[in-house]
Amino acid sequence: xxxxxxxxxxxxxxxxxxxxxxxxxxxxxxxxxxxxxxxxxxxxxxxxxxxxxxxxxxxxxxxxxxxxxxxxxxxxxxxxxxxxxxxxxxxxxxxxxxxxxxxxxxxxxxxxxxxxxxxxxxxxxxxxxxxxxxxxxxxxxxxxxxxxxxxxxxxxxxxxxxxxxxxxxxxxxxxxxxxxxxxxxxxxxxxxxxxxxxxxxxxxxxxxxxxxxxxxxxxxxxxxxxxxxxxxxxxxxxxxxxxxxxxxxxxxxxxxxxxxxxxxxxxxxxxxxxxxxxxxxxxxxxxxxxxxxxxxxxxx
Amino acid sequence: xxxxxxxxxxxxxxxxxxxxxxxxxxxxxxxxxxxxxxxxxxxxxxxxxxxxxxxxxxxxxxxxxxxxxxxxxxxxxxxxxxxxxxxxxxxxxxxxxxxxxxxxxxxxxxxxxxxxxxxxxxxxxxxxxxxxxxxxxxxxxxxxxxxxxxxxxxxxxxxxxxxxxxxxxxxxxxxxxxxxxxxxxxxxxxxxxxxxxxxxxxxxxxxxxxxxxxxxxxxxxxxxxxxxxxxxxxxxxxxxxxxxxxxxxxxxxxxxxxxxxxxxxxxxxxxxxxxxxxxxxxxxxxxxxxxxxxxxxxxxxxxxxxxxxxxxxxxxxxxxxxxxxxxxxxxxxxxxxxxxxxxxxxxxxxxxxxxxxxxxxxxxxxxxxxxxxxxxxxxxxxxxxxxxxxxxxxxxxxxxxxxxxxxxxxxxxxxxxxxxxxxxxxxxxxxxxxxxxxxxxxxxxxxxxxxxxxxxxxxxxxxxxxxxxxxxxxxxxxxxxxxxxxxxxxxxxxxxxxxxxxxxxxxxxxxxxxxxxxxxxxxxxxxxxxxxxxxxxxxxxxxxxxxxxxxxxxxxxxxxxxxxxxxxxxxxxxxxxxxxxxxxxxxxxxxxxxxxxxxxx
Numbered sequence: 001x002x003x004x005x006x007x008x009x010x011x012x013x014x015x016x017x018x019x020x021x022x023x024x025x026x027x028x029x030x031x032x033x034x035x036x037x038x039x040x041x042x043x044x045x046x047x048x049x050x051x052x053x054x055x056x057x058x059x060x061x062x063x064x065x066x067x068x069x070x071x072x073x074x075x076x077x078x079x080x081x082x083x084x085x086x087x088x089x090x091x092x093x094x095x096x097x098x099x100x101x102x103x104x105x106x107x108x109x110x111x112x113x114x115x116x117x118x119x120x121x122x123x124x125x126x127x128x129x130x131x132x133x134x135x136x137x138x139x140x141x142x143x144x145x146x147x148x149x150x151x152x153x154x155x156x157x158x159x160x161x162x163x164x165x166x167x168x169x170x171x172x173x174x175x176x177x178x179x180x181x182x183x184x185x186x187x188x189x190x191x192x193x194x195x196x197x198x199x200x201x202x203x204x205x206x207x208x209x210x211x212x213x214x215x216x217x218x219x220x221x222x223x224x225x226x227x228x229x230x231x232x233x234x235x236x237x238x239x240x241x242x243x244x245x246x247x248x249x250x251x252x253x254x255x256x257x258x259x260x261x262x263x264x265x266x267x268x269x270x271x272x273x274x275x276x277x278x279x280x281x282x283x284x285x286x287x288x289x290x291x292x293x294x295x296x297x298x299x300x
Numbered sequence: 301x302x303x304x305x306x307x308x309x310x311x312x313x314x315x316x317x318x319x320x321x322x323x324x325x326x327x328x329x330x331x332x333x334x335x336x337x338x339x340x341x342x343x344x345x346x347x348x349x350x351x352x353x354x355x356x357x358x359x360x361x362x363x364x365x366x367x368x369x370x371x372x373x374x375x376x377x378x379x380x381x382x383x384x385x386x387x388x389x390x391x392x393x394x395x396x397x398x399x400x401x402x403x404x405x406x407x408x409x410x411x412x413x414x415x416x417x418x419x420x421x422x423x424x425x426x427x428x429x430x431x432x433x434x435x436x437x438x439x440x441x442x443x444x445x446x447x448x449x450x451x452x453x454x455x456x457x458x459x460x461x462x463x464x465x466x467x468x469x470x471x472x473x474x475x476x477x478x479x480x481x482x483x484x485x486x487x488x489x490x491x492x493x494x495x496x497x498x499x500x501x502x503x504x505x506x507x508x509x510x511x512x513x514x515x516x517x518x519x520x521x522x523x524x525x526x527x528x529x530x531x532x533x534x535x536x537x538x539x540x541x542x543x544x545x546x547x548x549x550x551x552x553x554x555x556x557x558x559x560x561x562x563x564x565x566x567x568x569x570x571x572x573x574x575x576x577x578x579x580x581x582x583x584x585x586x587x588x589x590x591x592x593x594x595x596x597x598x599x600x601x602x603x604x605x606x607x608x609x610x611x612x613x614x615x616x617x618x619x620x621x622x623x624x625x626x627x628x629x630x631x632x633x634x635x636x637x638x639x640x641x642x643x644x645x646x647x648x649x650x651x652x653x654x655x656x657x658x659x660x661x662x663x664x665x666x667x668x669x670x671x672x673x674x675x676x677x678x679x680x681x682x683x684x685x686x687x688x689x690x691x692x693x694x695x696x697x698x699x700x701x702x703x704x705x706x707x708x709x710x711x712x713x714x715x716x717x718x719x720x721x722x723x724x725x726x727x728x729x730x731x732x733x734x735x736x737x738x739x740x741x742x743x744x745x746x747x748x749x750x751x752x753x754x755x756x757x758x759x760x761x762x763x764x765x766x767x768x769x770x771x772x773x774x775x776x777x778x779x780x781x782x783x784x785x786x787x788x789x790x791x792x793x794x795x796x797x798x799x800x801x802x803x804x805x806x807x808x809x810x811x812x813x814x815x816x817x818x819x820x821x822x823x824x825x826x827x828x829x830x831x832x833x834x835x836x837x838x839x840x841x842x843x844x845x846x847x848x849x850x851x852x853x854x855x856x857x858x859x860x861x862x863x864x865x866x867x868x869x870x871x872x873x874x875x876x877x878x879x880x881x882x883x884x885x886x887x888x889x890x891x892x893x894x895x896x897x898x899x900x901x
Contacts, residue, residue, distance in 0.1 A: 024729030027736075034736035039745045064726075100737050107730045207758075214750045215758040234765045 013054045014224040015138060015146040017131040018045070019153065020070070022061045022103060025120035026156040026186065032210040037185075041153065042092050044217040049073060049091075051222065056146055058134055060127045061099060062154070063106040064120075065113065067127040069134075070102060071095040121159030124152070124192065128169035128180075135178055147225045149179050149202070154193060155186040160244035160251055163192070170196045179203075181221050185210060191240040191251070198239045205234055246273065304387060307377040308332070308341065321376055323390055328366075330376075343368060348395060353388055364388060423452065435795060436802055440828070450806060450821075473503060473631045496529060504532075505651050506630045509567055511560065515648045525645075535560030567626070771846075785851070789843055793854065796836060800858050803829050807865055813872065826869050833862050 020041065027034045045057050059071040071094065128150070135148040150173065173180055179202035182193035189206075197204035207216040223231050244251050245266035256265045261275040271278050303323075307316035308330050319332035328348075330341040347368040354360040362384040367373045378384040427434045433455075440446040505512040511532065518528060531554070538546060785793070807825045810818045836855055843851050 022733065024726065024733045028725070028729035028732055034733055035740040035743075036746065038736070038740050039749065043745055043749050096737055096741050100734065103730060103733055103737070107727075110726055208761075209754065209757070212750060212754040212758040215755045216762075219758070219762060232766050232770070234762060235769050237769060 009054065009144050010052070011226040012224040013052055013146040014048075015056045015058070015135070015148040016045075016048055017058045017060065017134060017148065017150045019124070019127045019131060019150065020059055020061050021122050021154045021156055022099070022106075023064050023120065023122040023156045024103075025064065026122070030155075030210075037210070037213065040214040040217065042095075043214055044222070046091070047218055048222055051224070054146060058131075059095060060130050061102050062122040062124060062127040063102065064122060065109050066102075066106050067123050067130055068098075068102045068105070069130065070098045119157055119159055121162070122154070122156040123162070124154065124159070125162040125165035125169060128152075128166065128173075132169060132172055132176065132178070135176065139176070149181060149225060151221050152180060152182040152193060152196070154182065154184055154190060157186060157188055158190050158192045158251075160249040163244040163249070164246070166192050166196070170199050173200045179225065183207065183216065183221060185213070189240055191242050194236065194239050195241060198236075203228075203233045204236050304383045305379055306330070309375040309377065310373075311375070316375075316377055321387070323387065323394070328391075330374075341374060343374065348391065351388060351391060353384060366391070426455075432795075432798060436799060439799060440802065446806060446825075472634055473506070474499070475631055502651075503630070505648050506633075507626050509570070509655065510565055512648045512651055514560070515645070516652060532560050785843070785847060789839065789851075792839060793851075796832060796839075796855075797858060800829070800832055800862065803832065804861060804865060807869075811868070811872070813876075822869065826866070829862055829865060833859065 018041070022034075027037075045059070048057055049055050055073075057071070057073040058069065061068055061070045071092075131150050135150075138145050138148060170180065173196075178200065180196040180200045181202040182190070182197050182204045184190045184193050184204070184206040194204050196202070203220060205216065205220055207213060220233055223233065242251050242253055243255075243264050245255055246263045247265050247267070247269070250266055252264070252266050256268060257263070258265070258272040258275065258277060258279070260277045261272060263272055263274040265272075269279060304321045305318070306321045307318050308321070309316040317332045317334065319330055319334075322329040322331070328341070328343040332340060343366065347370075349367050349369050351367075352365040354363045362378040362381045364376045364378065364384050364387060365373055366376070376387075378387065427437055437451060441448055441451050505515070515528060523531075534550075538550065783790075803825055807822065807829065810822050810825070813819050813822060836859060840848065840852055840855060
């Protein structure tokens with residue numbers, strides 16, 4: 001790759017890592033088809049690449065049981081267009097090809113798995129980890145690198161079994177100072193995405209109408225990190241901070257927390273399954289109110 | 301007790317009013333003869349600071365001048381000197397008596413209140429520095445909800461810090477040598493004067509254990525302390541004159557002096573013991589060099605001159621090296637006793653005690669000796685000559701990290717789907733997805749990508765969202781709601797928070813209630829808390845309507861805590877009532893009975 005003079009590097013050079021939700025179980029029963037969605041997304045990517053000559057875009061597909069890198073704008077400089085295909089900008093020819101290959105592979109994988117009775121969630125933890133690895137490589141590439149951020153386009157519901165892995169990725173992103181933006185296009189609320197954006201300082205938005213998705217994307221998510229300091233972006237009023245318990249992967253509001261490793265359990269255990277520390281007696285009786293808990297030994 | 305006819309003047313120039321001076325228990329009364337005059341006087345004896353009187357030999361009339369603590373003086377002119385002297389004697393006696401007494405009641409006072417002037421000053425200082433604390437103090441202690449002691453009970457750290465800081469640092473010993481203190485010589489009368497302070501005494505005792513021992517033995521049985529020190533300094537003087545012949549002569553005469561002139565036997569013994577205790581394999585605690593009393597030195601005296609050794613008087617000499625080493629050793633050891641008293645004997649005894657303790661610790665008992673020998677033999681062995689040792693091994697258990705990750709998958713229970721239907725659904729889904737991709741590849745991006753009305757709608761809704769969010773949250777996401785309140789409300793909210801915490805702390809600490817004191821305390825605290833509660837309510841109503849919701853959210857945890865406290869208080873009260881009703885059912889105690897309609901006779 002050609003070295004770039006440093007004076008070309010302005011404040012708003014950005015690296016956008018897009019996590020695309022390709023969960024077939026989600027897309028199979030939506031009013032908006034996947035192709036319409038894809039067209040919005042591809043146009044958005046084009047717009048981002050057009051904002052600055054040095055912008056970079058990486059697309060990672062989040063499948064049902066696997067993830068993979070689909071597109072890296074810094075690798076496809078040589079634009080050997082596919083002649084014969086009409087309508088599609090040559091830039092994204094390879095993207096679509098790789099996407100198709102990925103979906104085929106994903107299908108193969110799911111055939112091998114036994115009946116997997118879990119919620120139809122996509123592998124968000126996997127794609128977050130891959131994005132963070134790529135960003136870490138960019139950080140180590142030298143002095144001049146674009147400012148990375150992650151955009152998560154998700155529609156599938158949260159898989160509570162991925163809670164630990166997702167939280168670990170979120171905290172790593174916080175450490176790296178990489179904001180995670182999230183655009184949730186599904187029906188229910190996604191606690192993971194809200195927490196991710198809140199903790200890392202990104203933007204979370206759930207657009208209601210999908211036919212205006214392109215407008216949402218360009219208005220909110222195309223702003224680079226430098227511009228965000230003087231542009232007002234929509235902020236959610238509250239954040240859903242629910243966690244899932246470590247034993248059953250249920251989403252819980254109140255539970256028990258191990259004081260050594262902070263793992264969350266929904267019921268009383270004798271031993272922590274993560275760190276092995278032994279818990280003491282539970283001080284709570286069956287139906288106790290707040291005042292009961294505070295009362296000391298009864299007077300004799 | 302006695303009455304005298306006197307004339308009372310307030311100043312010297314005053315003509316004086318005639319009357320009777322009565323000395324009663326604890327006070328002085330002057331009653332003028334003329335009932336209309338207003339020079340009646342009553343002076344309490346403790347108030348009298350001093351008394352002056354005119355001498356008999358002078359031409360002045362017999363006057364007694366009493367000055368009281370407020371610097372007012374009362375002059376009484378007596379009829380004759382005898383009366384005056386009698387009165388003066390009685391007053392002196394009374395003054396002496398009442399000087400003893402304040403010591404006793406003062407002792408009682410301090411033990412009851414535990415407050416000295418220094419403490420009070422410290423408290424005021426802390427209050428002055430911390431305005432928050434001062435406000436709390438004003439609110440609770442002055443309205444008698446909490447007492448001073450309770451208020452400060454949890455804040456001992458604030459009060460104690462200063463005093464602890466002062467006494468933490470230990471003062472070491474001076475590095476100047478004692479023998480470097482030059483006496484003042486008086487050339488005229490040929491006297492040499494040494495100045496002794498307790499610091500110097502301490503250092504002498506620390507450096508020369510023989511002197512200490514001699515002190516304990518001789519004083520006060522054989523000689524007084526002054527004599528002891530005189531002898532000691534005579535010995536020092538003799539040393540400094542370097543006249544060993546004279547020293548030997550005097551030592552032969554005076555047995556006690558000889559003690560000071562001999563080399564320090566105790567020290568030598570200690571050094572020998574230390575060397576014996578040394579573990580040749582490892583311990584470098586002491587070695588031959590520690591025995592500095594017997595060091596071969598270069599014969600250099602303190603002022604640098606060389607000296608010829610006279611063998612028979614060799615013991616009456618000390619060299620610079622010995623002195624320096626001993627002094628350095630003592631300074632490095634530091635101050636190991638805390639005795640601060642002026643009494644020389646107690647200092648000597650304390651030092652002796654310490655030395656005995658350390659000696660006892662160091663004494664090697666038979667077991668300790670055995671252990672030492674065993675240790676020496678262990679350390680001295682050579683590894684390659686030993687037989688191979690088979691220690692029992694504990695098996696290594698390294699957990700597979702995959703267990704952690706896989707256990708996180710857990711047993712997730714969903715509604716069970718038939719395997720067949722699942723597979724079919726999945727295949728269909730994948731199929732439709734692939735079709736979509738094919739479609740977009742052939743058709744390309746849709747044109748127009750987005751309808752203008754839709755775009756406009758999006759813009760409008762976004763603008764609305766952002767502006768409403770700005771109203772609710774504020775321009776700066778990091779800004780808290782507290783900053784948006786008017787300053788007075790904000791201060792009030794914060795103050796309520798701290799005061800409610802303080803009240804709750806004392807309230808919960810007074811349970812379980814065992815004494816009446818705690819009972820009244822809980823009652824008072826409960827009243828103060830209900831007061832706070834109503835103030836919170838009033839504050840909520842007084843604030844602007846758009847802030848009200850957020851404010852009530854902010855205030856809610858405080859109110860919940862107060863509610864819990866009230867609940868507990870009422871429940872406890874009920875329980876007590878029920879219990880006392882039950883308890884007194886068997887007694888003939890009618891008025892404790894809460895059961896209606898049952899009268900115990």
